Amino acid sequence: MIKAVRDAAVFNPEVQVAPACILWPDRDRQWEAVIPILQAELPELMILGDYAPDKRIGPAIWLRCVIAGRAGDISLPKDRTPIFYLPGVSRQDLRAIETCPDHLKALAELQYRGVIWSQINAKDWTILAYLKSDQGGLGLDVAQDNDTKNAMQLALYRLLDEDVSLLKGKRLNKDYFNTLLTGGDPIRDLLQWLNQGDAFQAGRGENEWQAFVQICKSQLAFNPQNEGILAGSVRLAERVGPWHAVWERYYEAPQRYPNIPAQIRKCRPPIDTIFWHTGDGSFDGWPQWNDDQERNLHRDLMALAKAPAHDARAKIKELEKQHGRRRTLVWAELGDAPLACALEHLATIAEITTTAFAAGTAEELATGYCNHGWRVDDGLVRALAQVNNSADFEAVTTAIRSVYLPWVEESARYLQKLVDGASYTPGAHA
Numbered sequence: 169m170i171k172a173v174r175d176a177a178v179f180n181p182e183v184q185v186a187p188a189c190i191l192w193p194d195r196d197r198q199w200e201a202v203i204p205i206l207q208a209e210l211p212e213l214m215i216l217g218d219y220a221p222d223k224r225i226g227p228a229i230w231l232r233c234v235i236a237g238r239a240g241d242i243s244l245p246k247d248r249t250p251i252f253y254l255p256g257v258s259r260q261d262l263r264a265i266e267t268c269p270d271h272l273k274a275l276a277e278l279q280y281r282g283v284i285w286s287q288i289n290a291k292d293w294t295i296l297a298y299l300k301s302d303q304g305g306l307g308l309d310v311a312q313d314n315d316t317k318n319a320m321q322l323a324l325y326r327l328l329d330e331d332v333s334l335l336k337g338k339r340l341n342k343d344y345f346n347t348l349l350t351g352g353d354p355i356r357d358l359l360q361w362l363n364q365g366d367a368f369q370a371g372r373g374e375n376e377w378q379a380f381v382q383i384c385k386s387q388l389a390f391n392p393q394n395e396g397i398l399a400g401s402v403r404l405a406e407r408v409g410p411w412h413a414v415w416e417r418y419y420e421a422p423q424r425y426p427n428i429p430a431q432i433r434k435c436r437p438p439i440d441t442i443f444w445h446t447g448d449g450s451f452d453g454w455p456q457w458n459d460d461q462e463r464n465l466h467r468d469l470m471a472l473a474k475a476p477a478h479d480a481r482a483k484i485k486e487l488e489k490q491h492g493r494r495r496t497l498v499w500a501e502l503g504d505a506p507l508a509c510a511l512e513h514l515a516t517i518a519e520i521t522t523t524a525f526a527a528g529t530a531e532e533l534a535t536g537y538c539n540h541g542w543r544v545d546d547g548l549v550r551a552l553a554q555v556n557n558s559a560d561f562e563a564v565t566t567a568i569r570s571v572y573l574p575w576v577e578e579s580a581r582y583l584q585k586l587v588d589g590a591s592y593t594p595g596a597h598a
Contacts (some may be wrong), residue, residue, distance in 0.1 A: 169328070170209055170256040172304065176285040177249035188235055189250040189282040191275070193292050195258035202325050203253055212248040216255065228274035235278075246499035251285075252278075258292055259284055281341035295320055299340070306332055311341040319345035319382060322375040343386050349385075354387060355417045361392060362400050365424035388414070401431040405453035406438075415453060422498045429455045429502065458499040465491055465507045469514075469563040481518040488515040507556045510564045513551035517568065520544050521575035533583065548572060 176190045207213045207224060214223040214234055220233065223243060226234075226393055231252050233239040252275070261272060262279045286292055288303045298305045298315060310316070321326070323345040330348070338344070350357050357380055361368040369377050380391045388410050392400060407415040418425060437456050451457035468487055472480045492515075494500055494508040520543055547566055555561050 169298070170206070172298075173210070173251060173285050174248070176283050187249055187281065187283045189231075189252055189278055191262070191278060191282055191284045192251060192253045192263070193257050193259045193284065193286070194255050195261075195292055196251065196294070197255045198295050198321060199253070199293075200255045201321075202328060203255075205328060210251060212244050213251045213253060215253045216257065228272055232274050232278075235320045252282075259290065261285055278568070283533075295324060306335070308332075308335050309337070309339050311339065313342070316340075316345065318342075320377065322346075322379055323349035338383050339495060343383060345387070346379040346383040349376055350383060354380070354383045356411075356416050358384060358388070358392075358400070358414060359418055359425050359428070362397060362404065362431060363427045365397055365427070365431075397431060401428070401598055402435045404428070405432050405435070407453050421589075422502055427498075428573070429504070430457075452497055455499055455504060458497065458504055460493065461491060461494060462505060462507050464557065465511065466563045469507065473566050475570055477521075477571055477574040480567070481522060484511070484514050484518040484567060484571065487511060506560050507563060508550040510554035510560075511540040513547040513554070514564070514567050514571075516547040517544050518571050519557070520547075521571050531588070533579075533586075543571065544575070 173190065173192065175595070177187050179186060192199075195351065203213070203215060204223075207215075212598075213224065214231055215223070216228065216231060217225040219226045219230060221230075224242065226239075230239060231250075233241055235250055238399070257272060259279075261268060262276055262284075265273075265276050268276050281407065287297055287301065287305075291297070293305075296310060296312065299308045299310045299320075300312075301307065310320070319342040320340075326348045327345070338397070347354055357368075361380070364371075372380070384390050384392050388403075388474060390400065390403060403411045404414055404418065418428065432453075432455055437454050465487060468483070472483060475483065488511050490510055491508045494505050495512060497505070499505045500509055516567075520540060552561070552563050552570065555564050
């Protein structure tokens with residue numbers, strides 16, 4: 169773009185004199201927001217406006233003084249033609265000298281001594297025209313609907329940094345510009361909004377917030393500004409349609425968004441909770457469902473206190489089939505499914521304690537323990553390590569006693585029998 173503006177001053181020295189300046193009219197002020205950015209790259213760029221020479225801004229007569237070298241501390245690069253940006257002024261305002269506003273009259277004659285940066289049809293360069301035109305512009309494929317035009321203007325300062333070669337062949341529409349303005353990752357932004365609440369909007373400019381709203385409306389059929397965080401939390405928990413991709417991103421790193429479970433817990437779960445316990449995955453997104461599953465598991469583990477060992481083992485295996493899948497869910501990773509995690513090790517204990525060490529010699533008992541028996545004690549330690557509060561600890565220890573104590577007692581009695589018999593010499597295998 170800098171090259172395009174500067175190239176307006178290119179002339180044929182055989183038949184022309186150097187232009188005194190380049191006039192950049194912009195009736196609709198479309199470029200105004202990025203002019204300060206361009207000034208950092210264009211030391212010769214001056215702006216028509218109220219007198220502020222430290223910002224290279226001044227009225228028409230001051231701009232004339234700049235050309236004449238009479239503008240005080242303002243010094244132009246000797247190898248550059250001055251560029252005068254004229255916000256709110258069109259080419260036609262300068263051409264109609266008889267009706268030219270008083271504050272512009274000092275510039276009127278510069279249209280003859282200078283040149284105007286404009287389209288080939290003499291119209292002012294709009295953002296859309298510059299992006300689309302292949303005659304002096306970039307020749308890009310840009311949508312022309314009003315939403316795209318609005319998003320384009322809001323994202324202009326970000327667009328300036330884009331590599332033009334990477335834009336070739338792309339369809340630049342409202343979603344492209346809104347995504348560009350929000351940072352290029354709308355799903356991450358949505359999760360941050362759900363996690364941070366009002367702080368998310370407060371930490372962004374109005375343009376970025378509006379772009380975020382528009383991209384959510386376009387891609388997720390959801391208006392965060394009108395519907396609010398709780399409605400968004402319900403959509404996340406339900407994971408329907410495009411929200412499935414949002415859930416998948418959340419699932420990848422739930423620790424990054426620690427407040428989201430609390431937001432979902434503020435919402436009312438689906439009314440048809442008659443299917444709450446189906447286990448088909450329909451309610452995996454609701455922490456309330458996981459909480460309810462943990463309560464049910466706690467109740468079932470406590471009920472093992474009075475169950476015979478063989479019934480307790482069968483029940484633990486059944487519970488593992490019912491609850492084991494929860495260890496793969498977000499709630500287990502967040503530490504909200506401790507009993508489901510302990511159940512994996514309880515199932516190991518139940519499986520191995522089916523057969524006690526009640527046969528063979530002492531050497532065979534030792535070999536059996538080294539091969540697989542140790543996994544019972546290992547499972548016991550690992551199961552207890554999953555729980556932190558006293559209620560969960562009681563449930564896990566109840567389940568352990570129901571299957572572990574009968575097994576270890578039967579094994580111990582058999583070992584005592586070996587010790588009392590002639591086939592075992594105390595200390596011989598120490």
